[in-house]
Amino acid sequence: MIHKTQIGIVGAGPSGLLLSRLLALQGIDSIIVERQSRDYVEGRIRAGVLEQGTMDLLDEAKVGERMHEEGLLHSGVELCFNGERHAIDFVKLTGGKTVMVYGQTEVTKDLNNALHAAGAQIVYEAEDVTVNDFDTDHPSIRYSKDGEAHEIQCDFIAGCDGFHGISRSSIPDDRINLFERVYPFAWLGILVETPPVSDELVYSNTDHGFALYSMRSMTLSRFYLQCAPDEDINEWSDNRIWDELAYRLDDEGAKNLTPAPLLEKGITPMRSFVAEPMRFGNMFLVGDAAHIVPPTGAKGLNLAVGDVRYLWRALIDHYKKGDGGRLERYSETCLRRVWKAQRFSWWLTSLMHRFPEASPFDRRTQLAELDFVTSTEAGARAMAENYVGLPFDD
Numbered sequence: 029m030i031h032k033t034q035i036g037i038v039g040a041g042p043s044g045l046l047l048s049r050l051l052a053l054q055g056i057d058s059i060i061v062e063r064q065s066r067d068y069v070e071g072r073i074r075a076g077v078l079e080q081g082t083m084d085l086l087d088e089a090k091v092g093e094r095m096h097e098e099g100l101l102h103s104g105v106e107l108c109f110n111g112e113r114h115a116i117d118f119v120k121l122t123g124g125k126t127v128m129v130y131g132q133t134e135v136t137k138d139l140n141n142a143l144h145a146a147g148a149q150i151v152y153e154a155e156d157v158t159v160n161d162f163d164t165d166h167p168s169i170r171y172s173k174d175g176e177a178h179e180i181q182c183d184f185i186a187g188c189d190g191f192h193g194i195s196r197s198s199i200p201d202d203r204i205n206l207f208e209r210v211y212p213f214a215w216l217g218i219l220v221e222t223p224p225v226s227d228e229l230v231y232s233n234t235d236h237g238f239a240l241y242s243m244r245s246m247t248l249s250r251f252y253l254q255c256a257p258d259e260d261i262n263e264w265s266d267n268r269i270w271d272e273l274a275y276r277l278d279d280e281g282a283k284n285l286t287p288a289p290l291l292e293k294g295i296t297p298m299r300s301f302v303a304e305p306m307r308f309g310n311m312f313l314v315g316d317a318a319h320i321v322p323p324t325g326a327k328g329l330n331l332a333v334g335d336v337r338y339l340w341r342a343l344i345d346h347y348k349k350g351d352g353g354r355l356e357r358y359s360e361t362c363l364r365r366v367w368k369a370q371r372f373s374w375w376l377t378s379l380m381h382r383f384p385e386a387s388p389f390d391r392r393t394q395l396a397e398l399d400f401v402t403s404t405e406a407g408a409r410a411m412a413e414n415y416v417g418l419p420f421d422d
């Protein structure tokens with residue numbers, strides 16, 4: 029069966045859903061093809077921190093209402109080392125900027141609800157998805173569903189299918205450059221119905237490794253512990269997790285830690301990855317399909333939204349003004365921002381984690397850098413400006 033649309037989108041994660049929604053509000057037609065079910069996509073617990081630019085784009089997409097009601101605005105974070113917590117005050121250091129704690133699961137639900145209410149076309153549980161003829165002016169996406177073969181004929185393809193998707197892997201090796209760093213550790217993440225240990229997120233560097241004390245609401249916490257990359261999750265009993273969470277926090281914070289049954293427990297590998305370029309003829313890679321950051325800087329979802337913002341504006345220029353300039357500059361403009369976020373995520377990851385090969389010298393310089401970041405305005409401001417999100421170039 030043949031379907032026709034303007035933009036064929038692969039992947040119904042935050043990138044694909046937001047792009048489709050923003051385009052629809054401008055009268056530009058799209059169809060999304062997703063490998064998984066809607067429940068599966070909405071159930072994935074991932075990002076928690078939204079930059080101002082992300083909040084603005086969700087408002088522009090008219091899906092920000094619940095985020096403003098239920099999300100938690102944060103005016104800073106705390107860095108913990110040598111058993112003490114130090115505040116980094118974003119509002120003071122960046123001229124009033126904040127971040128919002130609102131789960132990716134909730135963003136995905138809000139987008140899905142808005143798209144479905146507006147009659148959007150999202151094909152879930154599509155099989156054998158392929159992207160074709162993107163070097164021509166008649167690209168297509170093929171897939172099968174319930175045993176029937178389908179083809180979507182479109183003007184452009186947006187590859188929003190994440191790190192393991194087929195869009196990027198359809199590019200011949202000699203047309204793509206891949207840059208990668210894999211870290212010698214992972215994060216064990218838990219979701220638990222217990223109040224946060226502090227008003228702010230706490231990033232902690234200890235001799236047992238890194239820990240992050242985050243939240244989803246005033247009654248729901250999200251905690252992460254640095255662990256081995258090949259960690260067997262069964263080695264982590266609930267008791268061991270609570271003991272480590274207490275050990276990796278200052279004494280005052282540890283008193284606020286109230287153990288409760290875990291709602292979710294999982295291991296996240298840590299990787300930095302960039303694919304260049306991000307455009308191949310009439311196919312554009314968007315979000316995690318083109319780049320992955322370690323979660324320490326809370327940048328993955330925000331970078332994906334940055335790509336969507338740029339592609340959306342470029343497509344409006346193309347369809348409404350006949351101006352292809354932004355489409356031409358898509359890859360270059362996105363990559364400039366992506367590399368700055370990569371640098372920040374690598375830096376914060378290096379600053380906060382225990383590296384197996386670190387010498388006593390490395391450890392002392394790491395602590396000296398933490399001292400610099402928390403005790404000088406120059407150090408704190410560089411961290412704050414990156415964390416709240418660097419400005420868009422265009």
Ligand code: RFL
Nearest residue numbers: 039041042043063074075076189190315316326328329330
């Ligand atoms: P996604 O979310 O991976 O969505 C891609 C979608 O494409 C589908 N797909 C296919 N569909 C059709 N055909 C195929 N062949 C397909 N292959 C795949 C998939 O099923 C999926 O639905 O990519 P997207 O939309 O670019 O969004 C990116 C974000 O999900 C990601 O960057 C963030 O979650 C990263 N991240 C964080 N980002 C932040 O900005 N702040 C944070 O605090 C933050 N914390 C995190 C994170 C990621 C984490 N994990 C688990 C990786 C914390 C964690 C633990």
Ligand code: PHB
Nearest residue numbers: 076242250323324325326
């Ligand atoms: C989260 O709440 O899941 C979260 C917060 C900050 C990060 C990473 C993850 O840097």
